[in-house]
């Protein structure tokens with residue numbers, strides 16, 4: 658479902674209750690009580706992680722509490738656009754894809770929205786396998802089948818040189834928020850989890866190893882190395898061609914899994930893929 662509305666959600670994405678607001682003056686619509694701001698909803702192959710290759714319906718919410726400079730979903734984070742849809746409408750749209758029994762809830766950051774829990778509950782009740790793609794800064798109680806957690810390293814920080822929209826105004830807030838050990842620990846404890854790190858080069862590994870040490874200390878549940886995935890940074894085929902071999906070598910060296918970005922290989926950066 659292409660979303661043509663360009664109503665913007667709050668560009669801060671950080672209302673006190675953790676729910677994004679429609680406080681931005683460009684947003685003329687009132688959100689329905691049980692709804693979500695949907696950026697796109699489409700059918701594709703899961704491109705990343707343990708379930709790569711699985712036909713899945715993707716539900717992409719708008720709004721994020723972080724601002725990774727490399728975000729491949731710019732219109733959910735830096736410049737959020739959406740159309741509000743009720744949970745009923747979203748479930749109907751998902752059920753329209755007869756072939757799929759997997760749903761991927763992503764964003765933006767889907768877990769900033771209270772109503773994400775309602776949607777996951779409805780999809781679970783309808784028999785779907787539900788993967789949630791999350792940056793790991795928020796834990797919610799919901800019937801999630803796979804928590805696909807992508808904690809953000811310092812290589813994601815939108816410094817002035819890398820900021821796609823300004824001069825580094827978001828850098829400090831992003832850095833303060835990007836790792837929440839309590840939220841990560843709770844996600845790992847409660848759900849089948851994969852930890853999917855975006856990696857550009859070997860300078861990123863010490864940070865991953867340090868975070869894993871801290872998380873393994875804090876979590877009751879084990880975090881086996883095959884749940885740790887290194888994913889090459891790159892929103893385009895051209896950029897992936899620069900990063901993927903280095904990242905594959907790092908996965909071999911450390912005994913972590915490598916995950917491709919199948920959708921980028923197949924369809925480059927086309928929307929709804």
Ligand SMILES: C[S@@+](CC[C@H](N)C(=O)[O-])C[C@H]1O[C@@H](n2cnc3c(N)ncnc32)[C@H](O)[C@@H]1O
Pocket residue numbers: 721727728729730763764765766767790791792793805806807853855888889890891892
């Ligand atoms: C757009 S994010 C949405 C979910 C959530 N906000 C998160 O970051 O996990 C979906 C996935 O794309 C990854 N991602 C975003 N931009 C990327 C890029 N340029 N290269 C590689 N992975 C990227 C994220 O790390 C995450 O695993």
Ligand SMILES: Nc1nc2[nH]cc(C(=O)O)c2c(=O)[nH]1
Pocket residue numbers: 701702703704705715730761763764790920930
């Ligand atoms: N095909 C495909 N697979 C994906 N896996 C995670 C995605 C995401 O944006 O969260 C994604 C995506 O955008 N497309």
Ligand code: SF4
Pocket residue numbers: 721722723724725728729730733734764765766792809
């Ligand atoms: S956390 Fe996810 S959606 Fe938010 S800016 Fe980073 S990659 Fe984009």
Ligand SMILES: [Mg+2]
Pocket residue numbers: 729730
């Ligand atoms: Mg994506």
